[in-house]
Amino acid sequence: MRFPPYCYLLLFRFLSSSTAFSEPPFSLRHLPATVSAETTAPSAPSASAPLHRRGRSRTASTSTTSVFETNPLKSLFGNVASSISNIQQMGMNQQSSELQALIAQVLASHNIGSWDDIRSALRAKQTPEETNFRDNLSKGYGKASPLHKLRLFDESNDENDVRVIFYRDSASWCPYCHKVWMALEEKRIPYRVEKINMRCYGDKPASFLRMQPSGNIPVAIIDGVTYNQSNDIMYALEKQFPDHKPLIPNDPKQRMKAQELLRLERTLFSAWMSWLTSRDSPNGRLRDNFVSVLNMVEAELSSTKGGFFLGENVSLVDFMFMPFLERMCASMLYFKGFLMRVAPGERTNYPALNRWFDAMDTLESYQLTKSDYYTHCWDLPPQLGGCVPEAGSQPFQNAINGIESGSWHLPLSPNNNGLEPDWAWAGDEDAAKREAVERMSANHEAIVAFASRGAGRSGFPRYGAPLADPNAVSNESVQPYVDAALKILAQKMLETDKNSVDEAMKELASVLKRAGGDELVEDVALSLAYLRDRVGVPRDMRLPAARQLRAHLNWARYHLMM
Numbered sequence: 001m002r003f004p005p006y007c008y009l010l011l012f013r014f015l016s017s018s019t020a021f022s023e024p025p026f027s028l029r030h031l032p033a034t035v036s037a038e039t040t041a042p043s044a045p046s047a048s049a050p051l052h053r054r055g056r057s058r059t060a061s062t063s064t065t066s067v068f069e070t071n072p073l074k075s076l077f078g079n080v081a082s083s084i085s086n087i088q089q090m091g092m093n094q095q096s097s098e099l100q101a102l103i104a105q106v107l108a109s110h111n112i113g114s115w116d117d118i119r120s121a122l123r124a125k126q127t128p129e130e131t132n133f134r135d136n137l138s139k140g141y142g143k144a145s146p147l148h149k150l151r152l153f154d155e156s157n158d159e160n161d162v163r164v165i166f167y168r169d170s171a172s173w174c175p176y177c178h179k180v181w182m183a184l185e186e187k188r189i190p191y192r193v194e195k196i197n198m199r200c201y202g203d204k205p206a207s208f209l210r211m212q213p214s215g216n217i218p219v220a221i222i223d224g225v226t227y228n229q230s231n232d233i234m235y236a237l238e239k240q241f242p243d244h245k246p247l248i249p250n251d252p253k254q255r256m257k258a259q260e261l262l263r264l265e266r267t268l269f270s271a272w273m274s275w276l277t278s279r280d281s282p283n284g285r286l287r288d289n290f291v292s293v294l295n296m297v298e299a300e301l302s303s304t305k306g307g308f309f310l311g312e313n314v315s316l317v318d319f320m321f322m323p324f325l326e327r328m329c330a331s332m333l334y335f336k337g338f339l340m341r342v343a344p345g346e347r348t349n350y351p352a353l354n355r356w357f358d359a360m361d362t363l364e365s366y367q368l369t370k371s372d373y374y375t376h377c378w379d380l381p382p383q384l385g386g387c388v389p390e391a392g393s394q395p396f397q398n399a400i401n402g403i404e405s406g407s408w409h410l411p412l413s414p415n416n417n418g419l420e421p422d423w424a425w426a427g428d429e430d431a432a433k434r435e436a437v438e439r440m441s442a443n444h445e446a447i448v449a450f451a452s453r454g455a456g457r458s459g460f461p462r463y464g465a466p467l468a469d470p471n472a473v474s475n476e477s478v479q480p481y482v483d484a485a486l487k488i489l490a491q492k493m494l495e496t497d498k499n500s501v502d503e504a505m506k507e508l509a510s511v512l513k514r515a516g517g518d519e520l521v522e523d524v525a526l527s528l529a530y531l532r533d534r535v536g537v538p539r540d541m542r543l544p545a546a547r548q549l550r551a552h553l554n555w556a557r558y559h560l561m562m
């Protein structure tokens, strides 16, 4: 069975939308959405955004909270309590500035300062590599990051050496961009990045459409020549950069083998697509077909010496398989309950495949581009026009969506309870928290405005990706409170004295509740959930940092709503 290229299915579906761009929080570009795990766990990502305020039931109340009454630190800010009753009689502006003064007092009483203070505290804990991150980013140096716009690798290159402009998708969702990105990094070819939206979450600049009328990504301009297909780009890089690490073997026998494996890759792709996008027949024909092709891949990998498809050296074949195998691991588990990659030490029918994943995990070129299951399970359906969940997959969906305890709740369970291996190479828990605080504090204004869409309005027109809503309207009135909650959260991620930070969050809740009732507290909590569901990997941060941030956002919501 032949399938149209991945992503291709929806090509014409969103052609007519045209809207203004929205500001992205973490990266300097768009923040398209991923998902919600909030309301009911949707059995499959649907086009409706689970989390926006319209239709939500609200219970307005200004009653005193018991938390406030029983707060052990009450005396510390007793004057806060007494001033609140007056606030309710004030005009809107005065009310919010009074409230903000009270919140400032809460923060000050727990030694929580400005975002600049948070960055100083972060700096004191960073490793030298972390401290240089932003500086190297602007120069194009250091370990690769999705935030690089210019990539020079190190001082041996300067801007005049750049011969490649690489157009890839803003959200790092597109598998065809993924393989080109890894090849550029593995070969250490200097390049410049232009981020282009996919149709399912935004619009494309006219200048890009003039160059590539189909709108498809990736595109690369190499020495002034435009290449508009991922494979053409990969082969052009091999040809035009002979002094860089070769990804195509010289040996004719190995070349033949590579051709054969690339055909197998397409066969696997088709088997995956067929099953993922349909309900299997009662006799499990689609599953059987997928498993039999996967077994062929397993056999190939178990017959090579060394971790990669062609043996000890990584090649183009590995980079062609990787984007799809990564997406298979995520989607087959989520939609079909079919586990391909296991946690270290677990039994599997695919030991060679698991060794290959481990080998790929050692490559910086892969580490940089690696996504997580959650991001993929919500980025695939809009690209494919839907994926079909099968009976029995619900528990896996819950675990991936962060609903299961320990998946996005503190303390985090290792390897998400065995379903998704941790990224040991990304450092320990504290490193993960520092990464999350670094990304938040570097772009806090945009992040706060973005999160506060959770208490605002959804936009028009809508886009295909669930919760990608570039025209959504942020609720400005909750922004100062969301900002305060995120500062407390950042402090918690850096802090050793956790009790004080927990108290700070409870006191914030009390003050908000006194002044604005349950509705205000709920709006702040909704904003935090909105952000939680839209942390994308690798676009915003790596998986360990994303899990920490998602779990700390849940911690904050818990203390607010308690």
Ligand SMILES: N[C@@H](CCC(=O)N[C@@H](CS)C(=O)NCC(=O)O)C(=O)O
Binding pocket: 005, 006, 007, 008, 011, 174, 175, 176, 197, 198, 199, 200, 215, 216, 217, 218, 228, 229, 230, 231
């Ligand atoms: N055969 C093309 C396929 C590229 C492709 O299908 N790209 C998709 C994204 S994965 C695309 O740009 N779709 C338009 C869009 O989503 O905006 C290649 O290998 O480069």
Ligand SMILES: *[C@@H]1O[C@H](CO)[C@@H](O)[C@H](O)[C@H]1NC(C)=O
Binding pocket: 128, 129, 130, 131, 132, 133, 136, 141, 142, 143, 153, 154, 155
């Ligand atoms: C910054 O880049 C230089 C040059 O590549 C490198 O020596 C240094 O380790 C990098 N620092 C970080 C934080 O990556």
Ligand SMILES: *[C@@H]1O[C@H](CO)[C@@H](O)[C@H](O)[C@H]1NC(C)=O
Binding pocket: 212, 213, 214, 215, 216, 228
């Ligand atoms: C790529 O460019 C060629 C030549 O300009 C054009 O014919 C083709 O339609 C383009 N392909 C895509 C996918 O845009």
Ligand SMILES: *[C@@H]1O[C@H](CO)[C@@H](O)[C@H](O)[C@H]1NC(C)=O
Binding pocket: 311, 312, 313
């Ligand atoms: C792997 O790459 C190294 C370094 O480029 C090379 O010396 C070696 O011969 C390669 N191995 C194989 C099996 O091609």
Ligand SMILES: *[C@@H]1O[C@H](CO)[C@@H](O)[C@H](O)[C@H]1NC(C)=O
Binding pocket: 053, 455, 456, 457, 475, 476, 477, 478, 516, 519, 520, 523
């Ligand atoms: C913004 O949030 C405030 C505070 O909760 C709420 O009263 C108001 O209705 C919200 N505005 C919009 C446009 O949703």
